Amino acid sequence: IKHIGVFTSGGDSPGMNAALYAIAKSAEAKGIKISGFRKGYEGLIDGDLIPLKSHELKKITQIGGTILKTARSKRFLELEGRKKALQTLKANNIDALIAIGGDGTFKGLLAFSEICDIPFIGIPGTIDNDIFGTDYTLGFDSAVNTAIENIDKIKDTAESHNRVFIVEVMGRDSGYIAIHSGLMVGADSILIPESGKDFIYLLDKVKNYDSEDAFLVVVSEGDELGAELVSSKIKEVNPNVDLRITKLGHVQRGGNPSALDRMLGIRLGVAAVKTLLQGKKNVMVGVLNNQLHLTPFEVVVKQHQVDNELYELLELFGK
Ligand code: F6P
DSSP: OOEEEEEEOSSOOTTHHHHHHHHHHHHHHTTOEEEEETTTHHHHHHTOEEEOOHHHHGGGTTOSSOTTOOOOOSGGGSHHHHHHHHHHHHHTTOOEEEEEEOHHHHHHHHHHTTTOOSOEEEEEBOTTOOBTTOSOOBTHHHHHHHHHHHHHHHHHHHHHHTOEEEEEEOOSSOOHHHHHHHHHHTOSEEEOGGGOSTHHHHHHHHHTOOSSSOEEEEEETTSSSHHHHHHHHHHHHOTTOOEEEEEOGGGGGOSOOOHHHHHHHHHHHHHHHHHHHTTOOSEEEEEETTEEEEEEHHHHTSBOOOOHHHHHHHHHHHO
16 A cells, blocks of 8 residues: 545544544555545545645644544535546545545445445544444544533533523434433433433423422433423423523534543554555444454444443433
């Protein structure tokens, strides 16, 4: 392998820059050239690439977002787009590709592998943590830290006014951020998409809520109800509540990566290059039980499920 292309795709997540630094550093150590495609698959289609140098990237490991920029490319969903991407790779003599992103990114790589046979390696980068084959994705830990920092603040004011507060956290189809942040801030109820009818328990609790304390609900944006519906159902069973909604939104995607995400970025970046040099292809590098682990893309795109231990915690604390 002489020239690796790398890109970040889908929603940005803290730790992506650390991974880029690690990829450049380990490739350079093996005499391999590294180029970065800008704006995810869009850059691949348009031939928008820049050389990456580890001494420059070293300065940005502590910064959130992605210096390569990112996008959710519609054009790459079409065969026409993928054919253009293939021409870009050939024109630039790129003989391996590393992609950092979420499940949409891996689905894209799977489709691309049907017309392009150079090796692809994936790195899980999404705050949602909904990727099969790794305990943690890049950015999840930072997003949870941001969520708890902000919910702690909301709790101060909620308790001062004895208010019901509904805080909506991110997670398009997954409740990882909600479970983790909800447990850590002592939420009275945690609603996640995976667990179905949790709001029934919530309504039972809130029916008898006597306004002598705060009542904190953390709901994942992916939950079928969402903050507004939860709010109207609460008001139906207890019209006297003084209720406010806060949606944390994209603040959860930004900010400097946590120690864990920087380390994960460095480990996975180095592992991606190593895996390519071992002759492997079409696998994602992840960490399971704190050990590096490779998972084929076909398996990765099946969603990461909330495990039994987390459900037990949810039963005990969040219902
Ligand atoms: O990247 C994951 C995520 O932050 C989800 O939690 C959220 O649903 C989605 O991206 C938001 O996407 P966008 O920034 O494109 O609105």
